[in-house]
Amino acid sequence: FGGKQDTKEIDGKNMLRNMEASLTARDRVGIQDFVLLDAYMSESAFLDNLRKRFHENLIYTYIGTLLVSVNPYKELNIYNKKQMDTYMGVNFFELPPHIYALADNVFRTMLSEFNNHFILISGESGAGKTEASKKILQFYAVSCPSTKLLNNVRDRLLLSNPVLEAFGNAKTLKNDNSSRFGKYMDIQFDHQGGAVGGHILSYLLEKSRVVHQNHGERNFHIFYQLVEGGEEELLRWLGLERNCQNYSYLVQGDCAKVSSINDKSDWRTVRGALSVIHFSESDIEDLFGIIASVLHLGNIKLNTSTCHFLMETSRRLVFACVLKQGLTHRKIEAKTEEVLSPFSVDHAVYARDALAKAIYGRTFNWLVNKINESLDFSRKTVIGLLDIYGFEVFYVNSFEQFCINYCNEKLQQLFIQLTLKSEQEEYEMEGIEWEPVPFFNNKIICDLVEEKHRGMISLLDEECLRPGEATDLTFLEKLEETIGGHPHFVTHKLADIKTRKTLDRGDFRLLHYAGEVTYCVVGFLDKNNDLLYRNGKEVMRQSKNAIIKHCFPSSEPDSKKRPETVVTQFKSSLVGLTEILMSKEPWYVRCIKPNDAKQPGRFDDVLVRHQVKYLGLMEHLRVRRAGFAYRRKYEIFLQRYKALCPDTWPHWKGTAAEGVRCLIQHLGYKPDEYKMGRTKIFIRHPRTLFATEDTFQVCKHRLATRIQAKYKGYRVKGHYLKQREAATKIETCWRGMLARKEREKRAWAVKVIKKFIKGFMTRNQPACVDNSEYLAYVRQNYLTRLRDTLPKTVLEKDSWLTPPPIMEEVCDTFLLLKAEASSIFKGKKESYALSVCRPFVDTRISKTAELLSYRIQEFKTYVPVVKYDRNGFRPRLRQLIFTREAAYLVEEAKIKQRINYISLKGVSVSNLSDNFLILHVSCDDIKQKGDLVLQCDHLFEALTQLSLIANKQNCIKVVQGSVRFDIQPGREGFVDFKSGQESMVYRAKNGHLMVVSVNIIEASLEQTKN
């Protein structure tokens, strides 16, 4: 909550949500709510707290719901959007005091109770009222729900400020931006809280400033802004020069330039704002035409001897010639005719100034009305903002200060009435006995000023209106006569010797609630009359300027009937204002000025003490504390402290009031320390509350640890449950997958068993789909067993494993053939080993061979071969057929050569891996064909068959290197065999047939190695 506060504060927002920060922060930077100040009767304690906070840049402090604000005279980083967000919708006491908290509270109360409110911002000149009202307006502009349409209203509401400030504020000795008019602004809200409109009431502009400024003060800002910031073209058109020193109305205070004011940039703001608030170009032209005209008017020189005046710079004064007469002559009615009588010099100056004031004053009113037109006001719920000129005391105080200070008296009176009333009402509402508090009631001063017939205002009016030579001094005498004995009124004549020294003869002194003010009576009558010569008004009516025309209507009654005096008008408007305010719920911001030098960080004890006193802050605090220092709704109190009692923690089942009773009994509150109201608990002494709060602070840590432990447990348990769930899921999926696999396996097994059984049942039937696998299995099974129990010799027929029925028949011949092949080739021909595992078949007969069967009876077997021509070794596809008697070489169905087994001399094969065989035939006849050179893929099968069929076991020769053969009787040929990298058959240069073969065994071994 301290000066180092901001970021931490905002970050900790959530933590603070349910806390009453004023309690927790009390030991660090003073007390945030004066109500909790133990020494509440002590002004010094009050001041100490304010000072301590001020030095930590904590400019806001509460007295209950009243906000005390000390002007920091420097920019604080507490008005940004982040801060606004922090305060939006948060309970009043939950965060450190801030103007936003008050604004938000008013707004939310208005929305929930649907009634009207106003925020009274008071304090002396320069205390920060206008700034506070701007901050509130900005808060609403940002925080209220908005639409595009509403944004327009919002912008106009916001921008009305710089415009009104330009025309109605000025630099004074007290404040560089002093409000010289009173402003009451209603911001109007719809049901949803959207700002939908507004209305401004203005009070008594200090017009005299237009023509006269005290030393060190300025005219209204707009004049300087126009001269300094106005565009070249505009100034030329208005006949103005860019130099304030050239205009007598701008230099009387001798400080046209002020370092704290940037007229140029302010001009741009105002110019921009005027366009947003629906000012047409012609309105703007007319408006600045008037401002320029007032400056020109001020420069009109009146020649003392002739009263002849020179128009120096009057180009924009369209009414120049008429004006001349208007300013130099007065119209007098003589019986039936009107006569023009020339003015004296003084009169002429007076008339000129009166005209300037009237023009500016009426234009200001026009401006306020014009802004109101753009703000669209229809009565809904409103929040009013009252920012009026603060109480002020100058070295010389005049009629204006009298009005301003009277206004402040009235507001103080209203404040007293309302605060006392509301406090009383609260006690009544809650059914608690009311204990009256003594306080200074300023009604006595209000009465002194405004009482009918006897009051100062009545006396002043009387003096103004009475026939005869009434002067300011006669007015003073009258005051002395009528109210001379009043304790709050003193004059030079009435004062004791000591006081008399401080008063001039023309002075009177009022003892205001806020202090003594000495007024100089000079000018009271004139200013109160505010006479504008008839002639002047008539002149104005002839103007072409639309605003002037509007401000000086021809329907205005002539001076025959006296208009109401200024002070009476002001009094009536204040009565109106009081009525407006009384009908609304009040909220207060009390502004305090820390020093007179406008310096940051300086806290002038005497000055602040004085303000604390006259603002009635001590009394307000006393009223708040008269009965009970602290009060809160039962729900809020219970919510905060329920942890301190086992019965109320963590939840209280009954009503909040019962809960609070149970809680405070547990805490041991004594009967005189508290009272139970209808909706609130009232605690008499802060120490009781602080003791409770301290207990809570201790308990809070214990609770926090418990909550933390619970929360950690909760999180870990959640984590564990998640993990367990995941594990179960994985397990389920895994089991599912295993079960599916098992099912597939079983389904497969069932199929296999089924097939096996079917195969078994159909094992004796011819081969078909059902039994094919079964039979294959039987065969394989038999052969595997056979391999392990193979008899030593072929002849041991009895020791052969009994074949299954399907193999019975095959077995004999098959094994016979294999045994035969083994005896012929084993260990002799390279490729034999690989042929062992290949089964022999009966025949490799094809359809064409079948056809042959008609001519070749009883053929035994048949193999396809490649026959090489004896001459030239051309390869030709042929079939070799063995019958009982002979072998046939056949091409398709044609027998090419018949070889009787008797004439078959022998068969030669190489010892290598080739598949060539040479059939040697005995040739008796030269015509007979010679030996056959053949190549056969089923070499072993064919030769084994041949050996068995033709009984030629001994004539099969395995030879090395080369085989000689007969091409025809007497003519020989050769086939050479050798091993190589690649199988090849070709006719060598020597005329031999060269057969190159790859060693099959080695090649396959090589392959397996790779």
Ligand SMILES: Nc1ncnc2c1ncn2[C@@H]1O[C@H](COP(=O)(O)OP(=O)(O)OP(=O)(O)O)[C@@H](O)[C@H]1O
């Ligand atoms: N909250 C604030 N933060 C920073 N500066 C501030 C604050 N309030 C006031 N000031 C400074 O103090 C100056 C005077 O404040 P402001 O004009 O609000 O006084 P006022 O009470 O309206 O006086 P007057 O009665 O003369 O109009 C401002 O111009 C500004 O420089």
Ligand SMILES: [Mg+2]
């Ligand atoms: Mg102000």
